[in-house]
Amino acid sequence: xxxxxxxxxxxxxxxxxxxxxxxxxxxxxxxxxxxxxxxxxxxxxxxxxxxxxxxxxxxxxxxxxxxxxxxxxxxxxxxxxxxxxxxxxxxxxxxxxxxxxxxxxxxxxxxxxxxxxxxxxxxxxxxxxxxxxxxxxxxxxxxxxxxxxxxxxxxxxxxxxxxxxxxxxxxxxxxxxxxxxxxxxxxxxxxxxxxxxxxxxxxxxxxxxxxxxxxxxxxxxxxxxxxxxxxxxxxxxxxxxxxxxxxxxxxxxxxxxxxxxxxxxxxxxxxxxxxxxxxxxxxxxxxxxxxxxxxxxxxxxxxxxxxxxxxxxxxxxxxxxxxxxxxxxxxxxxxxxxxxxxxxxxxxxxxxxxxxxxxxxxxx
Amino acid sequence: xxxxxxxxxxxxxxxxxxxxxxxxxxxxxxxxxxxxxxxxxxxxxxxxxxxxxxxxxxxxxxxxxxxxxxxxxxxxxxxxxxxxxxxxxxxxxxxxxxxxxxxxxxxxxxxxxxxxxxxxxxxxxxxxxxxxxxxxxxxxxxxxxxxxxxxxxxxxxxxxxxxxxxxxxxxxxxxxxxxxxxxxxxxxxxxxxxxxxxxxxxxxxxxxxxxxxxxxxxxxxxxxxxxxxxxxxxxxxxxxxxxxxxxxxxxxxxxxxxxxxxxxxxxxxxxxxxxxxxxxxxxxxx
Numbered sequence: 001x002x003x004x005x006x007x008x009x010x011x012x013x014x015x016x017x018x019x020x021x022x023x024x025x026x027x028x029x030x031x032x033x034x035x036x037x038x039x040x041x042x043x044x045x046x047x048x049x050x051x052x053x054x055x056x057x058x059x060x061x062x063x064x065x066x067x068x069x070x071x072x073x074x075x076x077x078x079x080x081x082x083x084x085x086x087x088x089x090x091x092x093x094x095x096x097x098x099x100x101x102x103x104x105x106x107x108x109x110x111x112x113x114x115x116x117x118x119x120x121x122x123x124x125x126x127x128x129x130x131x132x133x134x135x136x137x138x139x140x141x142x143x144x145x146x147x148x149x150x151x152x153x154x155x156x157x158x159x160x161x162x163x164x165x166x167x168x169x170x171x172x173x174x175x176x177x178x179x180x181x182x183x184x185x186x187x188x189x190x191x192x193x194x195x196x197x198x199x200x201x202x203x204x205x206x207x208x209x210x211x212x213x214x215x216x217x218x219x220x221x222x223x224x225x226x227x228x229x230x231x232x233x234x235x236x237x238x239x240x241x242x243x244x245x246x247x248x249x250x251x252x253x254x255x256x257x258x259x260x261x262x263x264x265x266x267x268x269x270x271x272x273x274x275x276x277x278x279x280x281x282x283x284x285x286x287x288x289x290x291x292x293x294x295x296x297x298x299x300x301x302x303x304x305x306x307x308x309x310x311x312x313x314x315x316x317x318x319x320x321x322x323x324x325x326x327x328x329x330x331x332x333x334x335x336x337x338x339x340x341x342x343x344x345x346x347x348x349x350x351x352x353x354x355x356x357x358x359x360x361x362x363x364x
Numbered sequence: 365x366x367x368x369x370x371x372x373x374x375x376x377x378x379x380x381x382x383x384x385x386x387x388x389x390x391x392x393x394x395x396x397x398x399x400x401x402x403x404x405x406x407x408x409x410x411x412x413x414x415x416x417x418x419x420x421x422x423x424x425x426x427x428x429x430x431x432x433x434x435x436x437x438x439x440x441x442x443x444x445x446x447x448x449x450x451x452x453x454x455x456x457x458x459x460x461x462x463x464x465x466x467x468x469x470x471x472x473x474x475x476x477x478x479x480x481x482x483x484x485x486x487x488x489x490x491x492x493x494x495x496x497x498x499x500x501x502x503x504x505x506x507x508x509x510x511x512x513x514x515x516x517x518x519x520x521x522x523x524x525x526x527x528x529x530x531x532x533x534x535x536x537x538x539x540x541x542x543x544x545x546x547x548x549x550x551x552x553x554x555x556x557x558x559x560x561x562x563x564x565x566x567x568x569x570x571x572x573x574x575x576x577x578x579x580x581x582x583x584x585x586x587x588x589x590x591x592x593x594x595x596x597x598x599x600x601x602x603x604x605x606x607x608x609x610x611x612x613x614x615x616x617x618x619x620x621x622x623x624x625x626x627x628x629x630x631x632x633x634x635x636x637x638x639x640x641x642x643x644x645x646x647x648x649x650x
Contacts, residue, residue: 058552080551081560093549097567109563110554158554 007069011036011194012057012162017066019052026052028218029066034196036071036161039188041197041205043241044215050198053215054166057196059083071161081110086155086163086193090170092147094139100126100150101135107158125153128187145176152184156191165197169204181207202242206230214238230282232269236361239280246326247278250358258358261322265298268354276361281351283315286328288341289350298356300349302326304341316341318349399627406620417621427605427622434601435629437520437591438584444524445531445580446573452528453535453572471532479526483593486522487513490594514596522594523584530583531576538572539565578637582630602626 007013012034019027027049034040042050055061057068059080067076075083094103104125105118126132129149139147148168155163169177185208188195199205205212206226213223222234233239236247250258252271257264260279271277289299302318313329320326328349341347406417421427456467474482489495490512497509512518550560588603602622609619
């Protein structure tokens with residue numbers, strides 16, 4: 001990843017940037033290309049370096065080495081106000097002494113945009129975030145979701161080439177967060193701006209992104225589409241971070257075969273030759289096999305230990321014949337309920353060969 | 365639920381009231397009673413009611429001149445404290461923990477020294493043969509000592525120094541509450557450092573600046589020892605006027621009316637300060 005070619009003519013190019021704080025490597029030779037107009041999420045646990053990377057793009061953190069390019073221009077040493085980036089901060093960072101209109105107009109004022117264009121642009125910005133009629137409100141009079149919209153409008157009104165978002169929805173409640181996710185996605189489609197979105201919420205990243213860069217310990221451990229990350233994780237870290245997978249140690253017995261206890265499973269992709277291997281089991285990829293079903297995939301034998309009704313589905317906890325405990329999800333409908341198992345039942349689980357994913361263990 | 369909760373609440377309120385009582389009594393006895401006594405005295409003469417003391421404030425030009433000088437000194441001191449104090453508060457708020465501790469210590473330490481000592485120290489520094497004059501002479505910048513003390517200038521210098529912490533500390537506290545993200549946002553939105561300072565930093569530090577300035581302004585209006593020692597008889601402030609009315613002329617009525625007038629001025633300043641900048645709304649909630 002570190003030896004990419006020259007910077008792209010447009011979009012964002014990050015080339016081998018590193019940042020150390022004392023002995024702690026916040027970023028370790030990270031390279032990344034974000035295409036123009038792309039919605040790219042940077043996903044990782046806290047301390048993985050995602051905020052450092054964002055701060056670097058914004059101009060608040062200077063890299064120890066490496067370069068940053070925006071639309072073919074080297075911005076590595078540019079001050080924040082020269083970068084033409086709109087940033088939406090986690091706590092919105094609105095100006096408490098200004099009302100909604102003055103907050104949104106701040107970038108135009110700072111850039112000495114002729115005043116004649118302000119009213120029209122303000123109206124368009126307020127319309128875009130559905131806050132028409134709120135122009136004269138004080139920031140303190142707004143709800144969290146409304147503040148978020150003001151921050152969005154403020155970051156977009158000067159039509160920046162790049163918009164950075166630092167966990168912008170994390171302060172909102174679940175319902176509002178999901179509404180805003182859809183709104184952000186729609187806004188992105190309308191604006192055709194490049195968006196880099198930092199989050200630690202894998203579901204949010206999966207929902208919104210064109211591509212996701214998963215970070216761990218200062219490195220990008222996988223860059224892929226949401227489906228790619230979910231269905232074909234490169235390593236145990238990504239597999240464990242995306243979805244609700246259980247990782248089980250397996251041994252390689254062939255180019256497309258692994259052994260779990262006394263069960264041999266076929267895999268869709270070639271099994272890595274070296275290292276600790278882990279089988280990635282997603283609860284939704286498992287199905288209860290029935291006597292009359294034709295054999296169509298790998299079969300796992302186990303005993304139901306617990307069932308957990310969750311409304312739309314029921315979660316079964318199963319102890320496999322090999323001893324490990326795993327979870328699976330059964331849709332809550334009449335057809336499935338007729339066959340629903342109870343604790344103590346012996347069951348056979350089916351896992352499609354294409355869903356049988358084996359990754360090298362250990363981080364990175 | 366509500367009924368079962370009431371008794372402890374009432375007990376709590378009772379406890380709070382009883383804890384407050386000594387302080388309230390102290391304020392009442394030591395502040396309100398003397399204050400009322402002051403007002404009473406200012407309208408009494410020879411056992412009867414009079415407004416003569418207040419009339420004199422208006423008619424006697426000497427009184428007006430004294431008030432004018434006092435307010436001029438106060439205004440200059442306030443301005444000097446704000447202009448000199450802002451960089452100090454800014455430096456303390458923006459620097460690392462070690463430097464910050466050092467700056468704050470240097471700001472606070474003089475507060476532990478007696479005003480009298482500091483006033484005399486300034487006399488030593490500013491006098492004809494003092495540090496400043498001999499230093500300037502050694503540098504060849506002046507050939508004769510400049511008169512720096514025993515005048516209004518000396519009074520202003522010493523008063524500014526004594527009152528500086530009162531503007532630095534609230535300002536520092538306010539600056540520290542400005543979220544870093546807000547400043548980062550202002551920069552990312554295209555604000556040059558100067559623009560961010562005037563449009564965001566300064567407005568957000570205004571509550572601290574204003575409360576500090578109001579404090580300095582009011583405190584300097586009542587300064588007595590400093591103008592007495594450093595003014596050399598050339599500065600005549602309201603507090604000196606009050607003292608002289610009592611000590612020299614035994615005119616309690618006149619002294620009281622001047623005190624009440626000064627107090628009214630101070631209330632007016634606080635009121636105006638609160639009106640110009642609605643402090644609680646400026647700080648807002650984030």
